[in-house]
Every structure is written in C-alpha cells, then in structure tokens.
Amino acid sequence: MSGIPILEVVDLRAAYGRIEVLRGVDLRIPKGAVVALLGPNGAGKSTLVKVISGQKKPTSGDIHLGGVHVQDTGPEELARLGLCTIPEGRSVFPNLTVEENLTLMSYAGVSADKVLETAYSYFPRLHQRRHQLAGTMSGGEQQMLAMSRALASDPALLLLDELSMGLAPLIVDELYDTVAQIAESGVSILCIEQFARTALRVSDYAAVMTGGRIVATGEPAEVMDTMSDVILGGAA
Numbered sequence: 001m002s003g004i005p006i007l008e009v010v011d012l013r014a015a016y017g018r019i020e021v022l023r024g025v026d027l028r029i030p031k032g033a034v035v036a037l038l039g040p041n042g043a044g045k046s047t048l049v050k051v052i053s054g055q056k057k058p059t060s061g062d063i064h065l066g067g068v069h070v071q072d073t074g075p076e077e078l079a080r081l082g083l084c085t086i087p088e089g090r091s092v093f094p095n096l097t098v099e100e101n102l103t104l105m106s107y108a109g110v111s112a113d114k115v116l117e118t119a120y121s122y123f124p125r126l127h128q129r130r131h132q133l134a135g136t137m138s139g140g141e142q143q144m145l146a147m148s149r150a151l152a153s154d155p156a157l158l159l160l161d162e163l164s165m166g167l168a169p170l171i172v173d174e175l176y177d178t179v180a181q182i183a184e185s186g187v188s189i190l191c192i193e194q195f196a197r198t199a200l201r202v203s204d205y206a207a208v209m210t211g212g213r214i215v216a217t218g219e220p221a222e223v224m225d226t227m228s229d230v231i232l233g234g235a236a
C-alpha cells in the first residue's frame with residue numbers, strides 16, 4: 001500500500017484481562033483509500049476498532065492519525081482530528097424522528113441545514129421518511145441514518161464496523177454504493193466486515209485478520225485469490 005497514510009497502526013497489542021486479543025497488528029490506510037478489513041468471528045476486528053477509536057486502551061504499539069501520534073488520545077479529541085466511527089449495531093435514537101436524529105448532530109460551525117442537506121443528498125429515502133421515528137425504520141434505513149450522522153462531522157477517516165450486519169444483500173449493495181460516493185468526496189474509509197464480496201467491490205485494498213493479526217494485505221483481487229477460504233466463508 002503506497003501514499004501518505006491517514007492511519008498507521010504499528011505492532012498494536014490489546015487484551016481482555018490476561019487474554020491477548022490483538023497480537024501485533026500492523027495496518028496502513030493511505031489518504032483517500034477505502035480499505036476492507038475482513039476476517040472470521042473472534043478475529044479481533046471490533047477490538048481493533050475500539051482501540052483505534054479510543055474506547056479501549058492497547059497494551060503496546062503505536063497509532064498515528066494523519067501523522068499525529070494518538071495512542072493515548074480520547075474519543076472527543078480523535079473526533080476533532082477527523083476520526084468518526086459507526087459502531088457495530090448502529091447508533092440512532094429510536095424515539096426521535098429522522099430529522100431530529102440529524103439535527104442533533106449540528107454543532108458549532110455546522111448548521112442543521114447543512115447536516116440535513118448532506119444526509120438527504122446521499123440518502124433521498126431519509127428525506128421521504130424525515131418525520132418517521134428512527135426506531136420504526138428498517139435496518140438498512142437505520143444504517144443510512146447512522147452513516148448520515150457520521151458524515152455530519154465531516155470526517156477525514158470513517159470506521160464502519162459491520163455495515164452489512166443483519167441486512168439483505170440488496171440493501172447492503174446500495175449502502176456500499178454510497179460508501180463509494182463518500183470515498184469519492186475524499187474521505188478515507190475502513191470497512192470492517194466478516195464476509196467479503198460487497199465490501200471488496202468498493203475497496204482499494206483489503207486486509208485479512210485472523211487470531212489477532214493481519215495475515216494478508218493487498219489489492220482486493222489478490223487477497224481474494226489467496227484468502228478465499230477465510231473471507232468467502234459466508235454470504236454477503
């Protein structure tokens with residue numbers, strides 16, 4: 001992988017109690033790239049997201065975001081530096097309408113109008129449903145809302161943890177089309193997925209994680225060829 005990295009992770013280790021789950025992870029995301037991080041259940045993908053996004057402390061290793069050393073940086077400061085995470089399972093307020101969920105994301109320097117305009121341009125369906133309670137929308141629509149809320153912060157790097165979880169293949173395809181559009185606007189993206197096909201379609205690079213380590217990286221076709229047994233073990 002070449003280019004100036006937006007994210008560089010070097011020899012990262014993390015544990016739950018005495019059980020080491022990240023066992024020396026190296027990962028590099030060039031600026032403007034979409035990278036798919038693939039791997040089976042329990043590989044450590046979500047733990048890596050938690051450590052990168054400042055929700056869990058690593059035991060050792062280095063993390064650089066846009067060249068800044070951020071290993072001891074909290075989530076708020078990471079957000080200020082341009083990191084935005086959409087966690088597994090989404091995170092919308094079910095008892096607020098679509099529009100209320102979005103306007104909550106307006107803050108100093110970003111107007112509510114701008115937030116709504118961005119969301120509705122990526123996802124016209126959210127405009128149609130703007131007065132609907134978020135909790136009554138389909139899983140795919142909730143994921144659109146979660147992505148829109150993330151885009152409101154104008155991120156430099158977006159971490160998407162299992163975008164496709166529990167969704168039908170058609171809607172997953174639609175969401176990844178939007179991931180590609182977001183990337184075209186200059187945002188770097190790390191897509192964490194258990195299964196590969198759809199994420200690889202829009203990715204510049206792929207990395208495969210098993211047992212707490214990155215065991216393969218490269219262009220999607222190359223990684224598919226060498227690791228198909230691991231990363232095509234399921235649907236999507």
Ligand SMILES: Nc1ncnc2c1ncn2[C@@H]1O[C@H](COP(=O)(O)OP(=O)(O)OP(=O)(O)O)[C@@H](O)[C@H]1O
Binds near residue numbers: 021040042045047194
């Ligand atoms: N809070 C926790 N306490 C103890 N062990 C944990 C905790 N969270 C995760 N683990 C363990 O760490 C390992 C890695 O889990 P992690 O969720 O990072 O994997 P993953 O690759 O994201 O898997 P999945 O695709 O199933 O979400 C697993 O063995 C899991 O059981």
